[in-house]
Amino acid sequence: MSSPPIANPLFPVFLKLEQLRVLLVGGGNVGLEKLSAILRNSPNTAVSVVSITFLPELQKVAARHPAVQLHQGEYTDAYLDEADIVFAATDDPALHRRIREAAHARRLLVNVADTPALCDFYLSSVVQKGALKVAVSTNGQSPTVAKRLRSVLETALPDELDAVLQKMPAIRQQLAGDFAAKVRALDAVTAGLTGAPGYEAPATRRWRLVALGALLTTGMLAAARWQRTQANR
Ligand SMILES: C[C@@]1(CC(=O)O)c2cc3[nH]c(cc4nc(cc5[nH]c(cc(n2)[C@H]1CCC(=O)O)[C@@](C)(CC(=O)O)[C@@H]5CCC(=O)O)C(CC(=O)O)=C4CCC(=O)O)c(CCC(=O)O)c3CC(=O)O
Numbered sequence: 001m002s003s004p005p006i007a008n009p010l011f012p013v014f015l016k017l018e019q020l021r022v023l024l025v026g027g028g029n030v031g032l033e034k035l036s037a038i039l040r041n042s043p044n045t046a047v048s049v050v051s052i053t054f055l056p057e058l059q060k061v062a063a064r065h066p067a068v069q070l071h072q073g074e075y076t077d078a079y080l081d082e083a084d085i086v087f088a089a090t091d092d093p094a095l096h097r098r099i100r101e102a103a104h105a106r107r108l109l110v111n112v113a114d115t116p117a118l119c120d121f122y123l124s125s126v127v128q129k130g131a132l133k134v135a136v137s138t139n140g141q142s143p144t145v146a147k148r149l150r151s152v153l154e155t156a157l158p159d160e161l162d163a164v165l166q167k168m169p170a171i172r173q174q175l176a177g178d179f180a181a182k183v184r185a186l187d188a189v190t191a192g193l194t195g196a197p198g199y200e201a202p203a204t205r206r207w208r209l210v211a212l213g214a215l216l217t218t219g220m221l222a223a224a225r226w227q228r229t230q231a232n233r
């Protein structure tokens with residue numbers, strides 16, 4: 001018996017972040033993680049980082065990226081006037097709520113570290129193979145599973161994929177005919193990429209084992225809880 005899948009109503013998009021102005025509030029560990037995620041994907045993004053203190057590592061990252069500006073000091077709403085999108089990553093939850101409110105008054109989208117309820121969007125785990133990019137979301141259920149899935153996909157996707165992608169624009173351009181004919185031709189060129197019918201990757205078996213492990217762990221945790229309640233009677 002398997003439980004029904006939990007719905008994920010998030011709408012995935014791929015932002016041209018290098019064309020936007022990013023405000024990041026908080027220059028500590030979490031701020032560094034957000035900045036790194038941004039720059040790993042979109043290295044030329046203009047990020048303004050506002051923070052009372054900065055981790056030395058974050059300062060090093062900023063030094064390597066000329067479009068990143070560090071503003072040392074307290075956050076003020078004025079920074080929002082120069083921003084298109086906002087990341088809040090301080091250790092002050094009250095400040096996060098204020099930032100979100102002021103950002104929304106300006107119709108800006110906000111990501112608040114560690115507070116899914118305050119986020120307008122989530123970051124994802126990202127697989128990159130040349131021009132190919134796969135983003136993974138678990139709807140906040142488990143960033144750790146997203147991270148694991150990223151490494152599964154990194155291994156499973158062949159490096160040759162990028163070589164294929166590099167050749168496809170030329171093929172696309174040379175195809176004649178209407179839209180439907182082009183789709184048929186491109187489907188034919190790439191048919192070899194799909195597995196044979198009934199093919200089950202070894203990874204499928206591994207995920208089944210992990211699901212079983214998670215189920216057993218849930219059961220064990222429930223049993224331990226039950227034992228504690230008995231002991232406390
Ligand atoms: C909702 C979301 C909002 C957002 O941050 O955008 C969010 C929220 C929270 N993360 C928490 C914890 C952890 N986050 C990670 C890692 C990542 N978290 C990322 C995204 C997201 N994290 C968004 C949902 C993504 C999705 O839908 O799956 C990734 C994918 C992308 C990135 O951040 O760049 C990146 C992996 C990148 C990679 O390696 O591929 C790890 C693992 C690790 O660091 O090794 C842990 C510890 C283990 C664990 O808890 O699983 C906590 C609890 C904090 C606490 O307990 O105090 C919250 C808050 C909560 O859940 O309430």
Ligand SMILES: NC(=O)C1=CN([C@@H]2O[C@H](COP(=O)(O)OP(=O)(O)OC[C@H]3O[C@@H](n4cnc5c(N)ncnc54)[C@H](O)[C@@H]3O)[C@@H](O)[C@H]2O)C=CC1
Binds near residue numbers: 025030073090
């Ligand atoms: N470090 C981690 O991996 C994790 C952290 N968290 C939580 O996330 C939050 C942030 O964690 P860290 O980044 O490690 O904290 P941190 O203390 O390293 O960084 C917080 C940053 O916010 C800045 N800041 C605080 N108030 C400010 C203000 N008014 N204006 C401008 N900047 C301001 C500080 O100067 C500092 O640089 C904490 O609440 C922590 O409990 C949760 C899970 C993991």
